[in-house]
Amino acid sequence: DVKVTQSSRYLVKRTGEKVFLECVQDMDHENMFWYRQDPGLGLRLIYFSYDVKMKEKGDIPEGYSVSREKKERFSLILESASTNQTSMYLCASSLRQGRNEQFFGPGTRLTVL
Amino acid sequence: GQSLEQPSEVTAVEGAIVQINCTYQTSGFYGLSWYQQHDGGAPTFLSYNALDGLEETGRFSSFLSRSDSYGYLLLQELQMKDSASYFCAVSGYSTLTFGKGTMLLVSP
Numbered sequence: 284d285v286k287v288t289q290s291s292r293y294l295v296k297r298t299g300e301k302v303f304l305e306c307v308q309d310m311d312h313e314n315m316f317w318y319r320q321d322p323g324l325g326l327r328l329i330y331f332s333y334d335v336k337m338k339e340k341g342d343i344p345e346g347y348s349v350s351r352e353k354k355e356r357f358s359l360i361l362e363s364a365s366t367n368q369t370s371m372y373l374c375a376s377s378l379r380q381g382r383n384e385q386f387f388g389p390g391t392r393l394t395v396l
Numbered sequence: 397g398q399s400l401e402q403p404s405e406v407t408a409v410e411g412a413i414v415q416i417n418c419t420y421q422t423s424g425f426y427g428l429s430w431y432q433q434h435d436g437g438a439p440t441f442l443s444y445n446a447l448d449g450l451e452e453t454g455r456f457s458s459f460l461s462r463s464d465s466y467g468y469l470l471l472q473e474l475q476m477k478d479s480a481s482y483f484c485a486v487s488g489y490s491t492l493t494f495g496k497g498t499m500l501l502v503s504p
Contacts, residue, residue, distance in 0.1 A: 323404075324496060325483060325494045325497050326483065326494040328492075328493070333490055341491070373438065373439070375439075377490075382427060383426070383429065383444070383487040383492055384429070384441045385439075385492060386441075387440070390438060
């Protein structure tokens with residue numbers, strides 16, 4: 284059974300803290316993505332990666348960075364968390380070619396106090 | 397840029413048929429996808445249309461008209477478990493741009 288896992292289901296951090304969200308996929312997918320989901324706004328792409336050590340900005344990259352040192356792992360980093368980064372964060376992966384079917388992890392609900 | 401429009405909420409009764417429309421404005425269009433998300437769950441892939449026409453998968457069908465920048469998801473024989481949010485998404489070369497989602501409420 285294919286799987287995308289995320290390191291935490293719930294996370295509470297304080298303003299100014301550095302936050303790491305980890306995502307691992309076991310499908311040997313080239314592409315990996317980080318989204319945030321907020322009520323009424325749908326899923327918005329933060330960053331994506333199409334290969335190891337490669338990264339591309341999505342629609343809302345400000346305040347975030349990413350790291351992809353291994354093909355199966357994609358990390359989202361909040362250098363200095365702020366309250367407006369309180370959100371649900373979803374990781375996804377897909378094959379490079381084809382219909383872009385993305386497989387999502389269960390999400391991390393991050394609260395920044 | 398890319399933008400998608402879909403209704404925010406649709407209600408229907410068990411056994412009925414419901415259609416969720418999606419219009420889009422985009423550059424670099426490769427296809428239109430649909431995803432389902434139950435409350436508290438992860439989005440899951442339902443369908444993908446790269447060409448004009450209707451694609452059928454069981455009770456669900458999806459339609460695309462590239463000339464009209466329009467598509468829809470058709471759900472037949474609605475069941476209570478179909479209550480969820482449904483997102484249309486435009487495929488670029490590697491990425492998806494999602495609409496804001498349609499919450500479908502199925503009542504007995």
